[in-house]
Amino acid sequence: MIIKSAEFVKSAVKPDHYPSADLPEIAFAGRSNVGKSSLINTLLNRKRLVKTSRTPGRTQLINFFLINKEFSFVDLPGYGYAKVPASVRKSWGPMIETYLSTRQALKGVVLIMDVRRTPGMQEANFIDWLHYYNKPCVLILTKADKLSKTNRIKQRLAHAKALGVDVDDLVLFSTKSRLGKDAVWNAVEQLIDHAPKKETQLFNNDGST
Numbered sequence: 532m533i534i535k536s537a538e539f540v541k542s543a544v545k546p547d548h549y550p551s552a553d554l555p556e557i558a559f560a561g562r563s564n565v566g567k568s569s570l571i572n573t574l575l576n577r578k579r580l581v582k583t584s585r586t587p588g589r590t591q592l593i594n595f596f597l598i599n600k601e602f603s604f605v606d607l608p609g610y611g612y613a614k615v616p617a618s619v620r621k622s623w624g625p626m627i628e629t630y631l632s633t634r635q636a637l638k639g640v641v642l643i644m645d646v647r648r649t650p651g652m653q654e655a656n657f658i659d660w661l662h663y664y665n666k667p668c669v670l671i672l673t674k675a676d677k678l679s680k681t682n683r684i685k686q687r688l689a690h691a692k693a694l695g696v697d698v699d700d701l702v703l704f705s706t707k708s709r710l711g712k713d714a715v716w717n718a719v720e721q722l723i724d725h726a727p728k729k730e731t732q733l734f735n736n737d738g739s740t
C-alpha cells in the first residue's frame with residue numbers, strides 16, 4: 532500500500548460524533564498498552580500521527596483517521612486495564628461495543644494481542660462477539676521482537692490453541708523490526724476489498740518486509 536496521505540479526522544464517544552460513514556473503515560482493538568496505536572503508525576510509516584504511550588490507557592476516545600482519502604482507520608481505546616478509573620472503564624465497554632455493533636462502514640477489525648501473553652476468555656469472547664456481528668477479524672501477535680524466534684513459534688502455537696484458530700491465522704508483528712507489516716497490510720486490504728490486484732501480488736506474505 533502506498534500511503535499518499537494520512538490525517539486525523541476526529542475523536543468521538545458516541546454515534547452522533549462519528550464522522551460520515553461513506554468510506555470503508557478498519558478498526559484496531561485489543562488490551563490497553565498492547566501496541567494498537569504503534570501498529571497503526573507503523574502501517575502508515577508515521578512516527579507520531581497516532582499518540583502512543585508507555586502508560587496504559589493512553590487512547591481514551593474513538594479516533595478516526597483518513598487514509599489516502601479512500602478509507603479510514605479507527606484507533607480504539609484498550610480494554611481490560613485495571614489502573615484506569617472504574618468510571619472511565621465502565622463507559623469504555625459500551626462506547627467500543629456501540630461502535631463495533633452499529634457502524635455500517637466497518638469492514639473488519641484488527642485484534643492485536645501481546646505475543647508473550649497467552650489469551651484468555653476475554654479475547655476468545657471478543658472474537659465470538661465479532662462473529663456474531665458479522666465483522667471479519669485479523670489476529671495479530673505484536674511485540675514479537677521481545678521473544679526469541681523459538682519462543683515466538685511456541686507462543687504462536689499457544690495462542691492458536693487458546694483461541695481455537697489455525698496458526699496461519701495469527702500474524703507475528705513488531706513495530707521495532709517491522710516484522711509482519713506487509714502481511715498485516717495484505718490482510719487489511721482484503722478487508723477493505725480495495726487493493727488493486729497488481730499491488731497485492733507484490734506482497735510476500737511470510738512476515739518479511
Ligand SMILES: Nc1nc2c(ncn2[C@@H]2O[C@H](COP(=O)(O)OP(=O)(O)OP(=O)(O)O)[C@@H](O)[C@H]2O)c(=O)[nH]1
Pocket residue numbers: 561562563564565566567568569570582583584585586587588589590591607608609610673674675676677704705706707
Ligand atoms: N518492543 C516493542 N514495543 C512496542 C511494540 N508495539 C508497541 N510497543 C510499546 O508499547 C507501549 C504501548 O504502545 P501503544 O501503541 O501506545 O499501545 P496502545 O495499545 O495503543 O495503548 P492504549 O492506547 O493505552 O490502549 C509503548 O511504549 C510502545 O512503544 C513492539 O512491537 N515492540
Ligand SMILES: [Mg+2]
Pocket residue numbers: 567568569582583589590606607608609
Ligand atoms: Mg492507543
